[in-house]
Amino acid sequence: MKxxxxxxxxxxxxxxxLFFGEMNMRYRDWAVAAAGLRAPLKVLVSLFLLGEPVSQAQADxxxxxxxxxxxxxAKILKSAGxxxxxxxxxxxxxxxxYYFCQVTGDxxxxxxxxxxxxxxYQTPLWNRRVxxxxxGPGIQAMYAAQRGNEVTAVEQGADACGVQRINLALNELTTRVTLVNARAEDFVRSEKRVWDQILFNPPLVPLPGKVETPSVRHGGHDGLELVREILAGYRxxxxxxxxxxxxxxxxxKGRGKRLESPLLTLAKKQRLSGRVHLLSRHQIGGSGVIFAMHAASVARSEATSTDTARRQLAVEYGDYEDFLLYYACLHANRGAQKSVLNLVDMAATHYGGWFS
Ligand SMILES: C[S@@+](CC[C@H](N)C(=O)[O-])C[C@H]1O[C@@H](n2cnc3c(N)ncnc32)[C@H](O)[C@@H]1O
Incomplete structure (x- = not known):
């Protein structure tokens, strides 16, 4: 690795x-600029950005x-002859x-x-337990480790763990992150430690259980299936x-004081307090783009028409009006009788930002 x-x-x-920006995916610009490069940069760009074949002897x-x-x-590279x-x-x-990540449908x-x-945007803590x-491939863990925190990372996918090990080694963070290949729900049962910050970006897409979609995305019917387990188990x-x-x-559904969401219900049930930032709303039904994407997934999965899938989904989501993208920062409300939630509604005045 050295x-x-x-x-x-x-x-x-x-x-x-970085000429094209941090975390950019500007394939066309990479390809145009690569035409004028020489080895070794040309070889690295061909292999790690453009997806072009490179001779193994040269790479070695x-x-x-x-x-x-x-x-x-680690299944990052494929060898053929x-x-x-x-x-x-x-x-x-x-x-x-440096960060290896896989950009594909599944x-x-x-x-x-x-x-x-x-x-x-994770709250920057220094020298704590995170x-x-x-x-996954470890982005949250690596940022936390960069600030001197003692980090434990838990991931259920063996292949994702393999990629995270490479990312940690490449950035000399192996000694600062303990990576555990386990389900989050199981890991908590084998542990007695406590943490100052518990980060998670779970499978989050609200879809009916029967719809097949990559497991990195399916969040159960309201997008909270694993969130529910984690908040209860790790509180x-x-x-x-x-x-x-x-x-x-x-x-x-609703806005302002009348906002109703299973997320808020869950936070209250777990007596968690803090902030929920509403980042963007996307209409369920009508011309909603996310709704159309979900209907396409259902239609594919059930070999049915998009119109039938849209009707099925409308029943599934009941009287909810929007998909809500959020960021939450919640603490256990020790001693207090009930949860106090501060809603920061960015979606009321802006579209997108953070992630949309
Ligand atoms: C949306 S990705 C997030 C990956 C990474 N943390 C990020 O922010 O890019 C969700 C990850 O959770 C993993 N996962 C799904 N269910 C899990 C579970 N029950 N326990 C642990 N990891 C799980 C998936 O394999 C996937 O890598």
Missing amino acids: QFRETLHESGYSQFY RLIGAQTTQQLID ETLTSNSFHLVVHRGL PFAYLGEDSIALGQ LDLCS ERLAPGGHFEFVGMSLS
């Missing part, structure tokens, strides 16, 4: 990538044969960290706007003054 890091530094890979010389093999074992190609992975750069190492949102549940694992921080998508 040789890989040095080659990345010396070739100017990070500066090439540049980043070390042992690292090449580790990337193949004498050549290597990326398995839909990009090596992106953000906040001084990823095992997810990166989305929700990841970046929770990654960069838990990152549903850690007692918050250190004094500790808090949960998470992003997600749920359902809502």
Whole structure:
């Protein structure tokens, strides 16, 4: 990994990538700019941004044969005869960290706007104990580790864990993050520790249970299936003054004081207090884009027409009016009788921002 890091530094890979912005996915610009590059930068850009084949001998010389093999074992690279190609992975750069993530319809190492949102807006703690549940390739864990926190990352997917191990090694964070390959619901039962900050970006898409969708996304009928388990299971694992921080998508109806959402009901049930930022609303039915995407998923999964799927979904979501994208920062309301929630409604005046 040392040789890989040095080659990345010396070739100017990070500066090439960052010319187009942090965490950018500007494929066309990469390709146009790559035409004028020379080795070794050209080889790195071809393999890790453009998805073009590169000879294995060349890759071995540049980043070390042992690292090449580790990337193949982690399913980041695919080997075919004498050549290597990326398995839909990009090596992106953000906040001084190199980060392998998979950009495809059904990823095992997810990166989305929700990841970046929770990654960069998580409350910055220093030298504390941080838990990152549903850690995936590790973006939340790595940001927390950069600030000297003692981090535990929990992820159920073995392949996602393999990618996170590479990301940690590449950024020399292996000793600061303890990665556990487990389900969040099981991990809590084997643990006695408490944490100052519990971060999670769970599978969050509100969909009927029977609809097939990549497991990194399906959040149950109201988007809160795993959120419910985590808040109940980990409530007692918050250190004094500790808090949960998470992003997600749920359902809502009404506005202002009349806002109703299963998310608020859940927070109250768990006697959690704090802030819920409403980031964007998307109409259920009508011309709502997210609704149309969900209807397409249902139609595919059930081999039915989009119109039938739209009618099915309308029944499923009942009288909820909107999908609500949110960020929540909640603490256990020790000693208090009830939950006190402060709603910060950005969606009332703005569209998008953070993640939309
Ligand atoms: C939306 S991705 C988030 C990944 C990463 N934390 C991020 O922000 O980009 C959700 C992740 O949760 C994992 N996951 C799903 N159910 C889980 C569970 N019950 N326990 C632990 N991880 C789970 C999935 O494998 C996936 O990697």
